[in-house]
Amino acid sequence: MLTAYDYCTARIMDSAGVDCLLVGDSLGMVMLGYENTLSVTMGDMIHHTKAVARGAKHALVLADMPFMSYQQSVYDAVVNAGRLVKEARAQAVKLEGGAEFCPQIEAIAKASIPVVGHLGLMPQSVNKIGGYRGQCKEYESAKKLVDDAVAVQKAGAVALVLECVPAGLAAFVTKLLKIPTVGIGAGPDCDGQVLVYQDMLSMYGDFRPKFVKAYENIGFNMKQAFLKYITDVKNKAFPSDEHCFSGGAGYDEEVMDKLKSEYGG
Ligand code: KIV
Numbered sequence: 001m002l003t004a005y006d007y008c009t010a011r012i013m014d015s016a017g018v019d020c021l022l023v024g025d026s027l028g029m030v031m032l033g034y035e036n037t038l039s040v041t042m043g044d045m046i047h048h049t050k051a052v053a054r055g056a057k058h059a060l061v062l063a064d065m066p067f068m069s070y071q072q073s074v075y076d077a078v079v080n081a082g083r084l085v086k087e088a089r090a091q092a093v094k095l096e097g098g099a100e101f102c103p104q105i106e107a108i109a110k111a112s113i114p115v116v117g118h119l120g121l122m123p124q125s126v127n128k129i130g131g132y133r134g135q136c137k138e139y140e141s142a143k144k145l146v147d148d149a150v151a152v153q154k155a156g157a158v159a160l161v162l163e164c165v166p167a168g169l170a171a172f173v174t175k176l177l178k179i180p181t182v183g184i185g186a187g188p189d190c191d192g193q194v195l196v197y198q199d200m201l202s203m204y205g206d207f208r209p210k211f212v213k214a215y216e217n218i219g220f221n222m223k224q225a226f227l228k229y230i231t232d233v234k235n236k237a238f239p240s241d242e243h244c245f246s247g248g249a250g251y252d253e254e255v256m257d258k259l260k261s262e263y264g265g
Contacts, residue, residue, distance in 0.1 A: 167187020200215045
């Protein structure tokens with residue numbers, strides 16, 4: 001699984017064989033420049049999910065339910081999950097939270113919408129937890145995660161994302177559950193892995209979380225290309241003949257000569 005937020009990237013990932021494209025609410029940060037995911041709206045999610053769905057031929061399109069689209073009520077959760085499927089063509093939705101959101105998970109699943117859980121570091125709770133850091137380091141919080149994982153599965157979730165939890169705990173939960181786990185900063189023993197693509201391609205900021213492997217330096221390469229473009233345009237090295245339309249045989253004599261005789265020049 002990788003995150004995707006637009007048509008072009010979705011097409012490339014789909015053709016590479018990525019199984020699942022997650023339209024994460026991380027788009028608030030990596031696409032829209034917010035400092036966290038809290039300002040992401042249903043409108044943002046629908047807009048980006050539509051684009052990804054158009055680019056995905058084989059991959060499953062999974063859309064995040066943004067902050068306050070499911071927390072207030074079961075009714076809101078079903079209506080908003082339905083919008084992501086109906087209007088944006090997501091095939092499944094994901095929401096953050098454990099036992100406290102099982103009524104929402106149950107109701108969405110009852111509406112025949114596959115729903116994925118998300119435990120461990122839950123970015124929509126950033127103001128409660130006071131920052132982005134590894135979770136479940138003590139027994140109590142590790143036990144809560146295990147209980148939440150079991151509850152989320154029982155409520156009908158089809159998979160579970162585990163974010164920033166110790167590898168041993170993720171392995172334990174993966175063994176315990178029947179549904180697949182997908183890890184991000186959760187070690188190698190989850191059933192699947194997910195990364196934010198701007199992180200794996202070094203396109204977002206200078207800070208790289210410990211759990212991210214940089215597969216390419218695309219951010220640097222893009223900057224080099226933009227610098228070359230600026231230089232070429234300033235030096236008139238671009239566009240060259242190969243990038244120009246000639247207008248066809250005799251154009252300069254017929255059309256340009258006529259224009260010059262009328263307007264001068
Ligand atoms: O929003 C997102 O991109 C996510 C992943 C980090 C799992 O939820």
